[in-house]
Amino acid sequence: MTATDRDPDPDTGASTGVDTDVDALDRIEFVARSPARVRMLAALRDAERLTRTDLRARLEASRTTVGRNLEALCERGLVATVGTDYTLTRAGELIATDLLDLAGTIEIARKLEPFLRWVPDGALDIDLREFADAEVIVAKPGDPWAMINQHVQCLKTMDRCQGFLPFTGLHAQEAAHEQVTDHGARSELVLTPEIADVHFSDPNYAPLTEEIVETGRFEYFVYDGDLPYALAVIDDVVQIVVADGDQPRAMVESESATVREWAEEKYESYKRRSEPISM
Known part of the structure; x- marks a missing residue:
């Protein structure tokens, strides 16, 4: 079964591509270890639906990079297709939001570290x-x-x-x-x-x-x-x-x-x- 053949999301009509047996932590690790995947999820979260051409422009990435990562995200149930567009599944939206929020928190902690090291516990x-x-x-x-x-x-x-x-x-x-x-x-x-x-x-x-x-x-x-x-x-x-x-x-x-x-x-x-x- 391909990413486009899976059951549709009841809210959007998009294929969900959710593999219920995929461990949540494994999904997070899969996304987090690739900056391209993180940026791709961020772009889809902001725009809701994008074509491959849109994603190539936003990420300034090659056709191969975008295609390979889209296919991987679809296989993991994080991205689905609606015609020629790509959109986040419910799982993808949740992971994208939490992962990007965590990245923001880590960046704040990094920025504050020269200050925090001197603050009493x-x-x-x-x-x-x-x-x-x-x-x-x-x-x-x-x-x-x-x-x-x-x-x-x-x-x-x-x-x-x-x-x-x-x-x-x-x-x-x-x-x-x-x-x-x-x-x-x-x-x-x-x-x-x-x-x-x-x-x-x-x-x-x-x-x-x-x-x-x-x-x-x-x-x-x-x-x-x-x-x-x-x-x-x-x-x-x-x-x-x-x-x-x-x-x-x-x-x-x-x-x-x-x-x-x-x-x-x-x-x-x-x-x-x-x-x-x-x-």
Whole structure:
């Protein structure tokens, strides 16, 4: 029996070509080990029906490559024919969707790896797929402070900022000071006791701290515990900085509404367990 001779799909009239004795994992492995097959299923998922000529154009592949892989996919019950067109079977659609979603998840994890390696276990309680469009910034040769420079640039134009800090930097404090005192920005920070002592006692920080607190637009809170990373919600941008001790290693920056909602809730959870600091 050929792929075109099999029983039709009741919804489409297309031949299903489903071999019920084919193991599901075997099908997934069969598709995954061939980039051409993965791309072919993706193209059919997006377009529903395509001819061989259409697939050759979309894949920029030879007639032999397209023909060989189409025949194999039909034999595995993942692709069926409707006249001269090819379409996904129900099994093919399911596998294509799940496989492509998995590929996307793996790509997100790969992108985030330079950041995730420094995140304490269990500290980032959000679906990592929400960072699909995020930017990961790490130290580079010639620019070891790339993530800090990005943070400072964001502070220089902020209208509102809230966040928590297990480490600190003078350039960031200077940028926040200028925006609050000169441009009417508002900010709230939760600090560990050690970082609070730096902001209020260190001669480089204390004058800046005193001036911004006096504006009434900058509030400090102290959290008597460990903070797993630095988090800042600056207007519509979320920045998370991870460090090795007090040495920043990587930052992820996102404008996702879901990430921002999570970040605001995370900030509020630490703020509720903190005490306000007054001069």
